[in-house]
Amino acid sequence: MKHPTEVFEEWAIIGKDKGMEASHSASVSEILDFAISQTEKNSTEFKFLDFGCGNGWVADKLSKNNSCSFSMGIDGAKTMIMNAEKRKSEAVFLLKDLNSFELNHKFDLIFSMEVLYYLENPSSVIKKIHGMLNPNGRFIMGIDHYFENEESHDWQEKVGTRMHLLKEREWLDFFTKSDFKNVYSWRANSNDWAGTLVITGTN
Template sequence: MSVRDEFDEWAADGRDKGMEDRHWHTAKHVLARMPVEPGDVVLDLGCGSGYAGRALRETKGAGRVYGLDGAPEMARNARSYTVDDGDGNGGGDRTDEADAELGDVGFLVGDFDELPFADDSVDHVFSMEAFYYAADPHHTLEEIARILAPGGTFFCAVNYYEENEASHKWQDRISVEMTRWSGPEYREAFRKAGLHVAEQDNVPDRDIEIPPAEAFPTDDWETREAMVERYRTLGTLLTVGVAP
């Protein structure tokens, strides 16, 4: 099954909102660290429900935010959620291959391997739990480096990575091939694509509610301590690249 088909099904089932609920606990800390200034152009790569773009516009005054997703249903849902929030004019149903423009937020259906932006035209790129779905992640990084303006940043956040052993089972639960890199592999790939690595660290999930001990076992964890470590310590791997 293709990425498009897989996530069209997720969107149709309403699972995009569930993704937002699970990711927000760490995504909000990543978004807060982004050096977005009023008027900046931002790309949310693999936008899902569009929550990150709306948050950046509302909290940092981003000038134009584009949410790009490979699944038309995801883009359609993101557009509807943005309209429901009272943004934009809501006119026209242009959620397939075209840009669904809503005030300062636009949603596009696109391929990670061929980003529909001109060279040096985007100030910042954000991606949460989506980068590892790229068919050719090295080329995707080259595309990101191409569209970023000098000094622009790429904030790449993933929970599926080599050091997070509990995440390794995720591949068995989805038909789409996923790339599982380690922290050093992310840094090396960023540098090969021409991005300076400004920082890399783990953003722990201190907000998610962990089931009480009497509700254990859950999620196939061998011990409760391992489950707590996963959320409170490993959390999300964040790699930040800067365009020269």
């Protein structure tokens, strides 16, 4: 099987990242509307990180939010970051190995969409993300590949890369064992399918 970064590199080269942007937009909008409204209750401004930013569309969008004082996106695929930089955005984009990254920044809101199940050790990354949050900071993630969504069970074979197929309860446990507070989940954009599994917590 290919490494996940290889797959995303290929997708970025052929322009599939634009399709991902379109297909995820409804779930992402619902997730961000909630996350931003909750974050703004704690502060008049916030710093934002998109973990696994792809072509940068979310970090770019947040950079235009009046309450967002700093927006950053990181990704492991070089061409994804190159596509993000073409946006000429005020957001900062960095090429990072998402399994072993280092950042000298703290954030009030960290977001991740369709990334965590590709990682070698999702639980350790979630714990690391917890340490990157400012007081009262929030991490929120969305995934479509999870056990309760039966339509996603064959994605690993179809895409040809490793994916962790985990139950909702397992993802929630990763959060609680990483010392997140106020942990809960819901399904976004679930009109005619299982929906995007959303999990969030604060530090």
